[in-house]
Each structure stands twice: as structure tokens, then as C-alpha cells.
Amino acid sequence: MQDPELSTTKLSEQKELEVEAIDFFVRMMGILGLPRSVGEIYGLLYFSEVPQSMEDISTRLKISMGSTSQGLRTLRSLKAIRTSYIQGDRRDHYSAESEFRRLFSNFIKEDILPHLESASDRILRMEDQIARNVEHQTEFYITRIEKLKRLTKAGKRLLPALAGLLKL
Amino acid sequence: MQDPELSTTKLSEQKELEVEAIDFFVRMMGILGLPRSVGEIYGLLYFSEVPQSMEDISTRLKISMGSTSQGLRTLRSLKAIRTSYIQGDRRDHYSAESEFRRLFSNFIKEDILPHLESASDRILRMEDQIARNVEHQTEFYITRIEKLKRLTKAGKRLLPALAGLLKL
DNA sequence: TGCTTTTTTCATTTTTTTTTGAAAACATTG
DNA sequence: CAATGTTTTCAAAAAAAAATGAAAAAAGCA
Numbered sequence: 178m179q180d181p182e183l184s185t186t187k188l189s190e191q192k193e194l195e196v197e198a199i200d201f202f203v204r205m206m207g208i209l210g211l212p213r214s215v216g217e218i219y220g221l222l223y224f225s226e227v228p229q230s231m232e233d234i235s236t237r238l239k240i241s242m243g244s245t246s247q248g249l250r251t252l253r254s255l256k257a258i259r260t261s262y263i264q265g266d267r268r269d270h271y272s273a274e275s276e277f278r279r280l281f282s283n284f285i286k287e288d289i290l291p292h293l294e295s296a297s298d299r300i301l302r303m304e305d306q307i308a309r310n311v312e313h314q315t316e317f318y319i320t321r322i323e324k325l326k327r328l329t330k331a332g333k334r335l336l337p338a339l340a341g342l343l344k345l
Numbered sequence: 346m347q348d349p350e351l352s353t354t355k356l357s358e359q360k361e362l363e364v365e366a367i368d369f370f371v372r373m374m375g376i377l378g379l380p381r382s383v384g385e386i387y388g389l390l391y392f393s394e395v396p397q398s399m400e401d402i403s404t405r406l407k408i409s410m411g412s413t414s415q416g417l418r419t420l421r422s423l424k425a426i427r428t429s430y431i432q433g434d435r436r437d438h439y440s441a442e443s444e445f446r447r448l449f450s451n452f453i454k455e456d457i458l459p460h461l462e463s464a465s466d467r468i469l470r471m472e473d474q475i476a477r478n479v480e481h482q483t484e485f486y487i488t489r490i491e492k493l494k495r496l497t498k499a500g501k502r503l504l505p506a507l508a509g510l511l512k513l
Numbered sequence: 514t515g516c517t518t519t520t521t522t523c524a525t526t527t528t529t530t531t532t533t534g535a536a537a538a539c540a541t542t543g
Numbered sequence: 544c545a546a547t548g549t550t551t552t553c554a555a556a557a558a559a560a561a562a563t564g565a566a567a568a569a570a571g572c573a
Contacts, residue, residue: 194478197467197470201464201471204464207460224489226485241532242549243533243534243552244531244533246550247551249550267540268548275489275492277496278499289376292372295372296372299369302365303369307362313362320443324445328446339507342503408563409564410520411521411523411565412561412563414521414522415521415522415561417520435518435519436519436520
């Protein structure tokens, strides 16, 4: 029988790294405005040598299957995880796409650029308003709109470039 | 007495632009994870030719003085607004810093870089854990940590550069 | 300094977001 | 094609974030 004290210590040390790692990703995802469960799942997978089933994830993180399913869906849409089929197990197994920066890149493409697009539309509508409203056809309004146009234009140039850089 | 119908139309047209403009900034701030009130305030100021007092803002947006004060504080810390003293009025008056991109730039400096710093600390702690835990001294763990180190390093280089670009 | 106006703070309320858990849908296999 | 195992969906509960409003603090003025 092995020394129970040593074994406890080892276990807690192992846990410590896991906790630290998961916390790291929870914060990272926080920056992107993603829920903590998404960060937890990615963090767990990032430091798992072996692909994990949904049940594994749900059990180890003590979150519901519902949350786990949702979180995996989000990560899948960001292409942050991969699915692998494990011999003799009919459940799907997941592992992290280790290039975390790609997740940022996909986040830009998927969550930011669409906003920029609709921002452009909105600016067009504002210009329309101004054209119709004599009250607003002043240097001031025209300049401000112009600035917004330049900003979104720059954004639509810069962000895809940034996303590209991150993907390398 | 002026035509009431015309006047109503004009008013609503004016409102329409304002609403559109405010909505624009609400969404923009949303991308940065800032509350809607902050976007509303900035939007209102961005299209105001004349600096507005806190009461003006609170009244026109129909939000409480408390929210207005909080929102202005946030915008001040992002250097997104300027304060001007108006003759014969002892209240502060606010106007928008029209270079909206600076707001992004300051957001990176103020809200993102600190996270990156603490991320670096956390990675150091993880390395420590690994050094102490034989279990984890495998190619796998070492590689994953290495990747995170490279990512934060790249981030700490890239983000300030991006912030710099935006400020121009 | 005392009085008035303006701004900030913060406990409470409201709103929004996230998580849960149970039911439905889907898939696999004997 | 039933029977069992797995995943998704979604209404309801829980948690988190934001807004309110009243009281405290700060600032300007007489």
C-alpha cells in the first residue's frame, strides 16, 4: 500500500497546475466576453494529453451536461477544438486546437467583423438622414460622420490583417 | 404660430439621426464589453456641437444621474471625453474626443494589457508547478506552456503596436 | 464660514447573462 | 427496429452585471 500522504500531495500538486491553467483560459476568454464555462472547458482540454468525452469534461469541471454541450458548441464554432473518434467508445472525444491564437483570429472574423459591417450600414443611414435634414447639414455633422467612415474603413482593413497574422 | 406638423416631422427626423448615432456607439462599446449607458453617453456627446452638462445628458438619455456619473467616469478614464468650463455655469460640461479610435487604443492599454501581464505571471507559476511535479515533466506539458509563453510575448509586442497605430 | 448646487458613492432593484436539469432528439448496436 | 447510450435543446433557476435613487461628499459662491 502506498504512502497516502505522498499520494495526496501529488494529487493536489497535479490539481494545482490544472486549476492554474484553467484559470488562465477563463481570464483569456473573459477578455473576449465568453462565459467562464467556455474558458474552463478549453483550459481543461488544452492540458489534456488524451481527448476527453463530454462526460469527462462535465464530471471533472463539475458543470452540467447542458453547459458542456453549449460550451463545446461555442468552441467548435471558433474552431478551437477538434473531435476525434476513439476506438470502442461511441462518444465523441474532444481535444484543444493548441494554437490558441487561431481562436482570437476566428473570434475577430466571427464576432467582430459582422459588427463592423452593420456599423457601415448604420453610417450610410446616418448620411441619408443628414442629406434629408437641413438642420444637420453643417460642417460639424459632416465631419463627424466622415470620421466614423474612416474608422470603419480602417477597421475593415486592419482587423482581417490582424486575424491573418494571428493565424500563422 | 408655425405649422405643428412640419415641426413634428423635423423633430422626429432630428431624433432619428440621434437615435441612429447613439445606437452605433452602443454597439461599438458593446464590442469592447462596455455597458450600454457608456455607449449612449458617448454617442450623444459625439453628435453634440455644444458641450453638455451631466444633467443635460441624464435628461436627454433618460438615465439616472448615478449611471451618468459612472458612465462619464469610464469615458474619462478612457480619455474619450473632454471637460470644458462654460461661462456662468458652475457645472462641468462634457464633449466627446472625436477621435474614437483613441478610445480603442486606451482600451487596449488600460483593459487588455494588464490582463496580459497577469497572464505572464500565471504562466510562470505553471512552469514552477511543472518543475516540481515529475508527472508533468513531459514533452506535452512543456510544449503547451511554451506555446502560451510565445502567445503572451507576441501579444505584449503586438497590442501596444496596434494601440500606437490607432492613436495616430 | 455657512449655504446651495453639483457630483459621487453605494446598497438595493432591475435587467441580462449563464447555468442547470429534464425532456426531446439523435445515434449506435445487438 | 427496439433498446440503450449520447447529445442537444430550452424553460426555469441562479448568478452576474448594470441601473437606480437616496444619502454623503465635494465644490463653488456669498
